[in-house]
Amino acid sequence: MAGATSPSQPCIFCQIARGSTSTPLLHSDDKVVAFQDIKPSALRHYLVIPVEHIPTVRDLQRRNEDYGLVSHMLNVGQTLLRRDVPQSNQYRFGFHQPPLNSVDHLHLHCLALPFVPRWKHVKYLSLGSLGGFIEAEKLLEKIKPFSPIPS
Ligand SMILES: [Zn+2]
Numbered sequence: 001m002a003g004a005t006s007p008s009q010p011c012i013f014c015q016i017a018r019g020s021t022s023t024p025l026l027h028s029d030d031k032v033v034a035f036q037d038i039k040p041s042a043l044r045h046y047l048v049i050p051v052e053h054i055p056t057v058r059d060l061q062r063r064n065e066d067y068g069l070v071s072h073m074l075n076v077g078q079t080l081l082r083r084d085v086p087q088s089n090q091y092r093f094g095f096h097q098p099p100l101n102s103v104d105h106l107h108l109h110c111l112a113l114p115f116v117p118r119w120k121h122v123k124y125l126s127l128g129s130l131g132g133f134i135e136a137e138k139l140l141e142k143i144k145p146f147s148p149i150p151s
């Protein structure tokens, strides 16, 4: 048991990742799980989260482990959307940066457009240096290790 000094709320995404909720998992492996966003903003809206509790994109660093994890999350999201919504040819993948993130457990938003309703697109705008939404590809550039990843 954790120390009595930290009566922190159990993290809902950790519970989902452990399969201890009724949320159906669209994908699960030893690193990530995927499920439907409970409040979808688009034609199809999935979340991919790491099994390990990583709070936000700010906790990711330029190292192979983090780069590999985010690439894997993106791969899983792309595969699911291409399989489930092949009729949409517009997909968006990215993360909310603090303080605009809703849950403090890293989650990749995977959206098959159009946005529903249309105004929802404002939640997924990049606000430049203010933060906002960061595309997964952009985040990967930011945390890409300087040394080549050993294959
Ligand atoms: Zn968590």
Ligand SMILES: [Zn+2]
Pocket (backbone or CB within 6 Å): 095, 096, 101, 102, 103, 107, 109
């Ligand atoms: Zn979010």
